[in-house]
Amino acid sequence: MSADVEAELKDLAATLAQVESVMDLEALRAEVASLEEEAASPNLWDDPATAQKVTSRLSYRQGELRRVSELRQRLDDLAVMYELASEEGSDDLKAEADNERAQLANDISALEVRTLLAGEYDDRNAVVTIRSEAGGVDAADWAEMLLRMYLRWAERHDYPVEVYDISYAEEAGIKSATFKVSASYAYGTLSVEQGTHRLVRISPFDNQNRRQTSFAHVEVLPEVEEVxxxxxxxxxxxxxxxxxxxxxxxxxxxxxxxxxxxxxxxxxxxxxxxxxxxxxxxxxxxxxxxxxxxxxxxxxxRAELDALKDSGSSWGNQMRSYVLHPYQMVKDLRTEHEVGNPTPVLDGDIDGFLEAGIRWRKEQQIAASEHIG
CATH class of the missing domain: 3.30.160.20 (Double Stranded RNA Binding Domain)
Known part of the structure; x- marks a missing residue:
């Protein structure tokens, strides 16, 4: 095993240990045991609403526990894979270990991001509204493109979506749409998408093929619960x-x-x-x-806290640009995260932007709390 690989495995182990500490595995196991006891009660389904909450919570917490346990096992197995590859001088086994290392790094990073979602409503379903803004028919078409992007993202993750309302524009696209994404931490994850999204392209609705800039606004809310x-x-x-x-x-x-x-x-x-x-x-x-x-x-x-923030950090401001012409790029204006190919992004591949946004927001919260202190 090379020194670089050994160093990366140590970094992955340290990150995973930090994640395990934040998740508090002892408390998580205790919660799972308690929920399993509730779920086993013969009277559970006397109250269907409560039963649904208990079983959903149990399924989610079991999944979290299984996820972190599997990552720890994979990390242990990876070290063994490298030792075997070295002992046997197998290039194929080393290549397999390299691929697993890259995938494991991504998976640990994704779980680390989840631990940053600790807001009061972060673990709830998300209610998303998209509205076309400046740009006429292009803006209405852009709003519909964004709607498709989020629906494709949910589909990629097997998250159920319920569309509440779509208001169609006269010529093409939509004036607005509201939908719900049902998944644990859907609100915390998607809330970083809130703000104005800008599209620059050659307008398909302009017979002179002129470049058009259009805008759409995304609003993300937590689903309200009885409490x-x-x-x-x-x-x-x-x-x-x-x-x-x-x-x-x-x-x-x-x-x-x-x-x-x-x-x-x-x-x-x-x-x-x-x-x-x-x-x-x-x-x-x-x-x-x-x-x-x-x-x-x-x-x-949170009005008092917002008053202490710079106006440039408002989530309501323009937060991402999607450029299709004269060059191709999608860039988040808060995090500086960018990709050079808009096609997969518009097809729902936005996890990189979500992760960068969640990390950025956490940094903003820490900076704000230090400023208050």
């Missing part, structure tokens, strides 16, 4: 019903099943048209409204 106590009095909500519509504005059903909710005190408006009944659409829209009002409450709670 959040976001009560909304009926008198504070205006309910409008209408027929669902598809591309071009054509009606896609013959009943007024789509629902629009307006929160009168704040002016927040949400809509849902993708469920089968008006009642289901109202329930889904209410979840989104609660998530938005929870986000407003969060913003008020």
């Amino acid at each position: 959040d106590h976001i009560e909304i009095p009926e008198k504070d909500i205006r309910v409008d019903v209408y027929r669902s519509s598809g591309p071009g504005g054509q009606s896609v059903n013959t009943t007024d099943s789509a629902v629009r909710l307006t929160h009168i005190p704040t002016g927040v408006v949400v809509s849902c048209q993708n469920e089968k009944s008006q009642l289901q659409n109202k329930a889904a829209a209410m979840k989104v409204l609660q998530a938005k009002l929870l986000a407003r409450k969060q913003e008020e709670d």
